[in-house]
Amino acid sequence: MPELPDVTVYVERLDAKVRGDTLEQVRILNPFLLRTALPPIAQAQGKKVVGVERLGKRVVLALEGDLFLVIHLMIAGRLRWLAAGAKPPGKIALATFEFGAGTLVLTEAGTRRRASLHLVAGRGALSAMDPGGIDVLSGDLAAFSAQLQAENHTLKRSLTNPRLFSGIGNAYSDEILHRARLSPVMLTRSMKPDETARLFEATRAVMTEWTDLLRDEAGDWPDKVTAFHPKMAVHGRYGQPCPVCGSPVQRIVHADNETNYCARCQTGGKLLADRALSRLLKASWPKHIDDIE
Known part of the structure; x- marks a missing residue:
């Protein structure tokens, strides 16, 4: 499972690529991935990315309109970055997030689908997903x-x-x-x-x-x-x-x-x-x- 060091690097690289860019389209390729119904996932489309954050072992895309896409990779989930228009990998691709600069692909190896995607509205809803553990790099x-x-x-x-x-x-x-x-x-x-x-x-x-x-x-x-x-x-x-x-x-x-x-x-x-x-x-x-x- 990607942990703090891995997720931190994902967040840094993704932030450099998509901050200020528009999330043009979200494609859910596996119905078990998306764990929220409201707001509808289509509401994230057309929104600009205002930042990328880490929430524990989760990657969070902060969108304008106070919306947050929360990706939990679990054990076998991984993120890939493809050039615009490139075809995502076959059966292991669970979702694609298309930006002007390229496409973020969420993949998961194996047959057990544990990775998850949430779309939540408001910083309070995002905070409710935080298990509450302290950040060991900032705590005393x-x-x-x-x-x-x-x-x-x-x-x-x-x-x-x-x-x-x-x-x-x-x-x-x-x-x-x-x-x-x-x-x-x-x-x-x-x-x-x-x-x-x-x-x-x-x-x-x-x-x-x-x-x-x-x-x-x-x-x-x-x-x-x-x-x-x-x-x-x-x-x-x-x-x-x-x-x-x-x-x-x-x-x-x-x-x-x-x-x-x-x-x-x-x-x-x-x-x-x-x-x-x-x-x-x-x-x-x-x-x-x-x-x-």
Whole structure:
């Protein structure tokens, strides 16, 4: 799923291309994409773009007349920019937004249609779509700590909760926790002040560094948005060496999500129980990284 760094770069590039341009036509190619009926989507046509914004993991096109097109890419949704008149890709295209300068195409890989499009009227209606998580790049340590202490959950769950923190998902939470040298299953209310401060600094550093990196790599448009980047330390690198200590990266698999971590850097060498594999192996499940190295 595109997270804060990816969405920020989408917003920046799109703003440079369409601010002040007119949205000439919206074509909905999949009926499940559009989640609002009022105002009708046709009302967005003919309106000028007054800005492009980020709302959590959503891309927002602000139109004249106090209208807002809200695009949520979910897991497999992506945005493409085509020259004016170019044909959009086949079955994966869900919608096209035609401007004088070119066409924005919303695509989604696979068969599960999770991406969504809303058209809302008024800043209040847009604000109602905000889950409420704080922006980690503008908030301070006190606000960050308060959010962590609001509920007693694992660090992984809290960091990826959009009601607590804005724009952090599965991929960058792994990178943040590795940078902070903290276990993904540590409970938030068991954290010491120095651990909270370390997590705060790691969160800001990881999000800033990755936004800068993706911005530099994007060129005219970010065509290769992915949750698995070769420069990541642990996310998507199960079995590969940790760039800090060289131990093989470990994982916890739960439903569609996978948490990657370094046992030596983050858990004192302890291997965390995987809900599938550890239950299968039971007594044979290794307890320490030294048991498998």
